[in-house]
Amino acid sequence: MNRVFDRSALRGIGTLAQTMHVSAGGDAPLDRDNATLVYIVAGAAKLIARAAIDREQVAAFNFADDIVMVPAQGAHAYLLQALVDCELLVFPYATLRDAVQVDPAVLARLLDNCDNALNRCREKALVLGRKTASERIACFLLSMAARIGVASGAAVLLDLPMSRRDIGDGIGLTIETVSRQFSLLREDHLIATQGRSKVLLLDLPALKQRAGYLKNRA
Amino acid sequence: MNRVFDRSALRGIGTLAQTMHVSAGGDAPLDRDNATLVYIVAGAAKLIARAAIDREQVAAFNFADDIVMVPAQGAHAYLLQALVDCELLVFPYATLRDAVQVDPAVLARLLDNCDNALNRCREKALVLGRKTASERIACFLLSMAARIGVASGAAVLLDLPMSRRDIGDGIGLTIETVSRQFSLLREDHLIATQGRSKVLLLDLPALKQRAGYLKNRA
DNA sequence: CGTACAATTGAGGTACTTCAACTTCCGTGG
DNA sequence: CCACGGAAGTTGAAGTACCTCAATTGTACG
Numbered sequence: 038m039n040r041v042f043d044r045s046a047l048r049g050i051g052t053l054a055q056t057m058h059v060s061a062g063g064d065a066p067l068d069r070d071n072a073t074l075v076y077i078v079a080g081a082a083k084l085i086a087r088a089a090i091d092r093e094q095v096a097a098f099n100f101a102d103d104i105v106m107v108p109a110q111g112a113h114a115y116l117l118q119a120l121v122d123c124e125l126l127v128f129p130y131a132t133l134r135d136a137v138q139v140d141p142a143v144l145a146r147l148l149d150n151c152d153n154a155l156n157r158c159r160e161k162a163l164v165l166g167r168k169t170a171s172e173r174i175a176c177f178l179l180s181m182a183a184r185i186g187v188a189s190g191a192a193v194l195l196d197l198p199m200s201r202r203d204i205g206d207g208i209g210l211t212i213e214t215v216s217r218q219f220s221l222l223r224e225d226h227l228i229a230t231q232g233r234s235k236v237l238l239l240d241l242p243a244l245k246q247r248a249g250y251l252k253n254r255a
Numbered sequence: 256m257n258r259v260f261d262r263s264a265l266r267g268i269g270t271l272a273q274t275m276h277v278s279a280g281g282d283a284p285l286d287r288d289n290a291t292l293v294y295i296v297a298g299a300a301k302l303i304a305r306a307a308i309d310r311e312q313v314a315a316f317n318f319a320d321d322i323v324m325v326p327a328q329g330a331h332a333y334l335l336q337a338l339v340d341c342e343l344l345v346f347p348y349a350t351l352r353d354a355v356q357v358d359p360a361v362l363a364r365l366l367d368n369c370d371n372a373l374n375r376c377r378e379k380a381l382v383l384g385r386k387t388a389s390e391r392i393a394c395f396l397l398s399m400a401a402r403i404g405v406a407s408g409a410a411v412l413l414d415l416p417m418s419r420r421d422i423g424d425g426i427g428l429t430i431e432t433v434s435r436q437f438s439l440l441r442e443d444h445l446i447a448t449q450g451r452s453k454v455l456l457l458d459l460p461a462l463k464q465r466a467g468y469l470k471n472r473a
Numbered sequence: 474c475g476t477a478c479a480a481t482t483g484a485g486g487t488a489c490t491t492c493a494a495c496t497t498c499c500g501t502g503g
Numbered sequence: 504c505c506a507c508g509g510a511a512g513t514t515g516a517a518g519t520a521c522c523t524c525a526a527t528t529g530t531a532c533g
Contacts, residue, residue, distance in 0.1 A: 163314070
């Protein structure tokens with residue numbers, strides 16, 4: 038595991054950090070006026086962009102060992118909400134950026150992390166702007182499989198920490214459309230569900246087909 | 256101007272760079288298998304994510320002095336296309352990241368740049384996922400005003416280098432819907448257009464209203 | 474075991490898309 | 504300078520994918 042904040046890195050910047058425990062459903066109490074960097078020690082969270090109280094977009098789902106860059110409030114408000122109980126390490130972005138200049142290797146890893154987040158966000162933009170409901174669900178499931186999936190023979194088991202509403206807010210659909218798409222995938226035997234949160238991906242190739250990925254892959 | 260690659264920075268990394276000239280409409284011939292960092296010396300470009308030949312999302316519009324991080328090809332292909340004739344400075348991302356560790360200040364500015372791109376991408380995700388057509392157009396115009404707008408009394412003049420199709424591909428609408436929304440804004444005297452590319456924003460407060468920004472701003 | 478909430482399913486509405494025709498713009502050549 | 508032609512943009516009519524509203528079923532927790 039190539040953690041951004043390994044023991045030696047933390048020795049230098051640990052004093053800048055603030056440890057937080059946020060219980061499931063709660064908002065991380067972050068500074069709204071300054072960008073913040075949050076290291077998720079344990080748990081799972083969603084970063085939401087809020088345009089109105091009843092209209093929000095999940096900008097990213099994040100899990101243990103992820104680093105989340107939470108923007109300051111601008112035209113819209115950003116909140117980091119815990120999906121399950123979380124342990125967080127919180128840094129003011131500007132302070133951290135300046136402090137880690139004594140350790141360029143850590144800075145480079147921060148850059149890599151930011152680049153990864155940017156790439157995921159761009160994939161999300163493509164999904165939101167140009168994909169159908171069934172493609173969106175397939176993309177979502179495959180992306181979750183890559184991050185928190187557990188191989189189970191030819192299948193992949195997902196234990197999703199987020200609700201159907203969260204999923205919908207993440208891929209720009211309503212809770213009902215998400216539910217209908219799950220039902221279609223079940224009918225076609227691409228997935229099986231168990232309870233509210235467990236999803237078994239039965240046919241990854243077929244899911245990739247539905248995701249609308251490029252045909253001519255390297 | 257706080258350029259990322261000022262004279263002293265370029266002295267150290269200039270040898271890594273490749274200069275390119277791309278004429279309007281052309282693709283920058285980048286390495287598809289590795290992430291690339293492009294500094295736009297002059298011109299304007301669009302970064303597109305392609306799901307199919309007839310289905311692409313503009314991930315970002317970029318202008319002179321911008322740094323664009325172009326992902327390697329994954330599930331989808333990314334292309335940097337020139338909107339007008341461009342002069343570019345191209346770096347392999349990984350090589351550059353390692354090389355600039357001798358100059359943490361440059362690394363920190365790269366991180367800031369990446370953070371800005373991430374923030375813009377997240378705003379885009381919110382627009383694509385949760386905004387109506389009229390809100391999207393307003394958001395687009397305001398975002399362009401902030402980047403390439405020229406104050407003209409109380410109004411702001413835009414000389415858009417991209418077509419209606421590009422705009423649509425950027426905010427997830429069809430060319431026809433974009434056109435209809437422009438017509439509505441004209442009827443309501445929020446904008447005036449002149450030729451294909453010039454847009455005069457006549458009423459910024461009203462545009463912000465239509466953009467669906469948060470009411471209770473600090 | 475019962476309650477509260479999450480998820481599913483159905484019926485009807487709507488915002489945007491698709492398809493098609495027309496108009497404007499603007500570079501080119503007469 | 505003006506006329507031409509092709510591309511870009513605009514406008515209209517019809518279709519559809521997704522949303523909204525409403526009722527039912529399922530799930531997890533006390």
